[in-house]
Amino acid sequence: MCESCGCQGQGSFKKEIGVIEVNQRLLAANDAQAEFNRHYIEKLGALSINLISSPGSGKTTLLEKTIDALAGELRIGVIEGDIETERDADRIRARGIPVVQLTTGGACHLDAHIVHKGIRTLETQLDRTGLDLLFIENVGNLVCPVSFKLGEHLRAVLLSVPEGSDKPAKYPKAFMTSQVFLITKTDLVPYFDFSMEEAEREATRLNPGLEKFRLSSVTGENFDAWVGYLRNLLKKYRNILKD
Amino acid sequence: MHELSLAQNLISQVLNLAREHQAKKVLRVSVEIGPFSGVVVDSFRFGYEVLSQEHGETRGSVLEIREPEQSFRCFSCGHVFNGKKMGDPCPDCKEGTLVAWGGDDIILLSVEME
Numbered sequence: 001m002c003e004s005c006g007c008q009g010q011g012s013f014k015k016e017i018g019v020i021e022v023n024q025r026l027l028a029a030n031d032a033q034a035e036f037n038r039h040y041i042e043k044l045g046a047l048s049i050n051l052i053s054s055p056g057s058g059k060t061t062l063l064e065k066t067i068d069a070l071a072g073e074l075r076i077g078v079i080e081g082d083i084e085t086e087r088d089a090d091r092i093r094a095r096g097i098p099v100v101q102l103t104t105g106g107a108c109h110l111d112a113h114i115v116h117k118g119i120r121t122l123e124t125q126l127d128r129t130g131l132d133l134l135f136i137e138n139v140g141n142l143v144c145p146v147s148f149k150l151g152e153h154l155r156a157v158l159l160s161v162p163e164g165s166d167k168p169a170k171y172p173k174a175f176m177t178s179q180v181f182l183i184t185k186t187d188l189v190p191y192f193d194f195s196m197e198e199a200e201r202e203a204t205r206l207n208p209g210l211e212k213f214r215l216s217s218v219t220g221e222n223f224d225a226w227v228g229y230l231r232n233l234l235k236k237y238r239n240i241l242k243d
Numbered sequence: 244m245h246e247l248s249l250a251q252n253l254i255s256q257v258l259n260l261a262r263e264h265q266a267k268k269v270l271r272v273s274v275e276i277g278p279f280s281g282v283v284v285d286s287f288r289f290g291y292e293v294l295s296q297e298h299g300e301t302r303g304s305v306l307e308i309r310e311p312e313q314s315f316r317c318f319s320c321g322h323v324f325n326g327k328k329m330g331d332p333c334p335d336c337k338e339g340t341l342v343a344w345g346g347d348d349i350i351l352l353s354v355e356m357e
Contacts (some may be wrong), residue, residue: 017264019355026252026274026349058261109245144245146281170331174279176343205330208318208340 005078021101029150033112038150040119046077046131047237050150050172053158054167057142058184060088062158063135067095069227074132074234077125079118081110081139088137098125109144110136119151132234142171152238156180161188166198169204175203180211182226188215246283249349254301257354261300266356269304273353277346278313287349308350315341316347 023091025031041048051059063079067076078099080088083146089101091229100121102114115136122134124186136152138145157178159167179203181203200212245280253274261269266303272291274284295301315331316323333339 015246017266017356019353020260020264022256022351022352024256024259026256026351029252083307107248111248143281147245147249166281170316172343173279173347176279205340206342208342 001016008026015155020160024178027149030112032147033116034149037112037116038153041134041151041153042114042241043243044119044123044126044130044134045238046134047154047234048134048136048150048152049154049156050136050138050145051150051156051158052138052142052145052178053140053160053184054142054163057140057160058217059137059140059158060091062184063092063137064095064183065217065220065223066093066135066227066230067097069223070096070230072092074231076130076133076135077122077131079115079122079136081137083107083116083139098131104139108139108141109148110150111139111148112153115150116137133230141175142167143153146173146177154179154233156182158182158184159199160185161194164193165195166202168199168202172206175206175210176222178207178210178214180229182213183214185216185218185223186214187218245340247294248287249282249288250287250294253349253351254294254298256351257304258298258300260354261356264356267300269301269354269356271305271307271355272301272351273307273309274309275309275348275350275352277348277350278311279345279347280345280349281347282349284308284310311346314344314345316344318342 048193063078076097078092078097080101082088083104083106084103089099092099099117102118134135136150155178183199196214203210213222215222215226257269257272276284291306295304300308309351312325314323314325315327317333317339320333322335323344327341329341332339333341
């Protein structure tokens with residue numbers, strides 16, 4: 001603003017334009033919203049987990065079994081992301097869990113803004129005691145959701161046995177940006193040419209710090225380990241929040 | 244597939260800048276696409292070309308894309324290298340393996356306007 005008369009810089013005060021240096025990340029707005037979401041989720045007392053995988057890897061079934069294993073022990077909330085339908089939310093709702101279905105209407109991923117709406121809606125279903133775990137089930141897609149932070153504390157990538165053990169090598173970014181790698185449908189190993197060792201080796205090559213679990217929702221294989229991991233993580237997280 | 248929504252983000256940032264600086268025309272937009280961003284550069288460019296036609300300010304502008312080389316950092320000793328592959332053993336300490344280092348962002352570098 002002009003200091004002598006207070007004009008807004010029009011006319012002779014016109015700003016000079018030419019090359020404007022910006023140096024700003026394209027996803028800066030999404031990441032700022034994600035950061036806000038994370039604080040919001042922390043106020044609810046919850047640890048949030050973003051589940052990423054291709055369609056049909058068993059994300060919803062994993063949630064159902066995890067909810068069953070922690071029933072009466074931890075308070076769980078779920079945000080479901082899909083392109084269309086309430087079907088996943090209906091499955092979770094049948095277990096008496098607070099759940100919100102987000103339908104993107106065509107978009108191949110969730111972003112931090114739509115998830116914020118989801119959190120606000122979920123909040124209306126909660127009692128005053130808050131939440132322990134908030135699962136965000138992303139749109140089934142091993143590529144696009146990876147670029148968008150939602151405000152999660154933990155990102156888990158699922159790979160089911162029928163998809164093949166070469167997927168970590170083919171879709172590296174999903175495995176590079178996750179902290180947990182879940183191989184699902186391990187009861188199908190006898191029927192498919194799937195090497196657990198190859199999948200885990202490739203994933204570890206991309207991200208040496210990955211936690212790994214081999215799960216079957218049908219036989220319940222290794223669910224104790226997975227649920228134990230979540231319990232421990234929640235304990236650590238609560239200690240950090242206290243400080 | 245998400246290249247289109249990224250291009251949409253870029254266009255809105257550029258339009259905001261143009262309005263802020265009271266520019267009538269955007270001539271050139273420079274962007275850096277990180278080697279680990281997972282973005283298909285051709286689709287991103289296509290998205291920009293389509294969407295930039297929708298606004299008078301951006302119509303006919305040139306999109307300049309910089310693609311830096313991949314770099315890797317040793318998981319054990321922390322040294323950074325170019326011209327290697329993910330998972331290679333570290334040429335320095337021989338102990339750790341190399342992991343992707345930075346470069347997963349898309350950055351709007353500069354905008355030329357008049």
